[in-house]
Amino acid sequence: MTTLLLVRATLAVAMIVVGSIIFVRMLEAFREGFAVVPGLVLGAAMIALGAHRIALIVRARRAA
Numbered sequence: 001m002t003t004l005l006l007v008r009a010t011l012a013v014a015m016i017v018v019g020s021i022i023f024v025r026m027l028e029a030f031r032e033g034f035a036v037v038p039g040l041v042l043g044a045a046m047i048a049l050g051a052h053r054i055a056l057i058v059r060a061r062r063a064a
Contacts, residue, residue: 005057012053019046 023043026036 005060009054009057012050012057014050015046015053016050019043019048019050023047 020043022039026039026043029036030040
């Protein structure tokens with residue numbers, strides 16, 4: 001079970017990193033117009049989902 005949590009944690013961290021990259025690139029392109037807003041929302045959602053998964057993993061580790 002520990003290996004599975006480690007894999008899930010790695011994927012959650014990767015999701016946060018990719019979300020951060022998307023968010024930063026969309027912020028750089030924001031001056032071009034509001035067409036990048038969906039990219040900003042996607043980046044923020046990926047960061048939030050990764051952070052939520054990390055929180056769930058921490059909670060599961062404490063319960064075990």
